[in-house]
Amino acid sequence: MNNLLNPHQWVAAHADYLYNYAISRINDEEQAKDLVQETFLAALQKTNSFEGRSSERTWLTAILKNKIIDVYRKKSSGLRPAETVAAEQEQNEFFDQDTGHWLKEFGPKEIGIEDKDHIISREFEEILKKCLLKLPGLWKAVFTMKHIDEEPTDTICAELKVTPSNFWVIIHRAKLNLRACLQKNWI
Amino acid sequence: MSYLKKIIHNCKKATYLIDKKEMGRITLREHIELRIHLIGCSFCRIYGKQSRAINKMVRELFRSATQPGVKLDDDFKKDLQERIEEELNK
Numbered sequence: 001m002n003n004l005l006n007p008h009q010w011v012a013a014h015a016d017y018l019y020n021y022a023i024s025r026i027n028d029e030e031q032a033k034d035l036v037q038e039t040f041l042a043a044l045q046k047t048n049s050f051e052g053r054s055s056e057r058t059w060l061t062a063i064l065k066n067k068i069i070d071v072y073r074k075k076s077s078g079l080r081p082a083e084t085v086a087a088e089q090e091q092n093e094f095f096d097q098d099t100g101h102w103l104k105e106f107g108p109k110e111i112g113i114e115d116k117d118h119i120i121s122r123e124f125e126e127i128l129k130k131c132l133l134k135l136p137g138l139w140k141a142v143f144t145m146k147h148i149d150e151e152p153t154d155t156i157c158a159e160l161k162v163t164p165s166n167f168w169v170i171i172h173r174a175k176l177n178l179r180a181c182l183q184k185n186w187i
Numbered sequence: 188m189s190y191l192k193k194i195i196h197n198c199k200k201a202t203y204l205i206d207k208k209e210m211g212r213i214t215l216r217e218h219i220e221l222r223i224h225l226i227g228c229s230f231c232r233i234y235g236k237q238s239r240a241i242n243k244m245v246r247e248l249f250r251s252a253t254q255p256g257v258k259l260d261d262d263f264k265k266d267l268q269e270r271i272e273e274e275l276n277k
Contacts, residue, residue, distance in 0.1 A: 007275060011268040019259050024249055033259070037267055043276050100197035108233040113240040120244055128244055146210060147242060148249040153211065172206040179237055 014057050018064050025068050025144055027133055035071070039064040054083040065149075069159050072141035084136040091176050108179065111186050123175055124186065131181035138162075139174040144169060193218045201231045205238055 006013075015036055022032035043063055050059055076172070094106040112118060121130075135143065138160070145156045157167050201224040204217050213221070225232055 010271060011264050015264055015267065016258050020257055033263065036259070037270070040267065040271055041274065045270065095199045096196075100199035102198045102230045107230040108231055108237060111237070113244070114233065118240070119248060120247070125244075126246060128248060132245070144244075144249070145223040147245050165194050168203070168207050168211065171210060172203045174208050175238055175241065176202065178241055179234070182237075182241070
């Protein structure tokens with residue numbers, strides 16, 4: 001056994017952290033638990049590859065992250081899922097078919113977040129969480145990897161197998177969808 | 188429709204450019220088109236502000252979410268550690 005690692009303490013030291021990491025990215029408690037377990041078991045198989053250049057937690061998190069990407073990839077492979085098609089359709093209705101101008105009822109209105117130093121209330125945060133949950137799987141994956149993990153665009157495209165132009169369309173569509181959801185539920 | 192009119196009306200394109208500009212790069216031509224569009228379009232000006240605000244809020248939300256808020260139940264943890272010990276003794 002690699003003596004830089006201490007698997008006897010893994011669960012006590014890292015399980016909650018990894019669970020939170022997983023759940024904020026896949027929103028499924030059972031699946032998040034499974035992923036935490038799989039992460040530890042996979043880590044045990046490759047303890048030799050740990051060179052102590054990063055912390056034990058960082059190393060475990062990287063293993064978990066790859067597992068989460070696999071989940072995203074499975075979700076997005078094959079035909080475009082119905083949820084994506086529905087979300088695309090919904091936002092096509094925001095704009096005038098001919099000119100591309102906002103239709104009045106969907107056009108952005110101020111909702112109190114426009115100021116740079118606005119403070120987010122607890123209630124608003126709850127709505128934001130719900131709106132994030134409603135994003136189609138692949139959109140959420142692309143959006144989280146870009147905004148939260150701050151991964152380079154090339155990496156995300158390679159890992160999730162999307163083309164660069166499709167990447168920007170997804171970033172944009174996720175934002176359109178989130179914004180509309182916030183406006184609808186906040187006012 | 189004239190080229191200029193197209194730019195002035197097309198919020199679908201303008202909002203795409205706003206989001207792309209925020210996280211990546213747009214061409215000089217796109218930059219100019221967007222500037223022209225924003226002069227006349229209050230909807231998209233609000234969109235731009237909100238788009239930036241959402242980026243910031245989402246980042247803050249996730250930062251607070253990775254500090255343990257949800258906890259695994261003790262039974263699950265106990266089983267999991269036992270499972271690890273079993274593997275170690277193999």
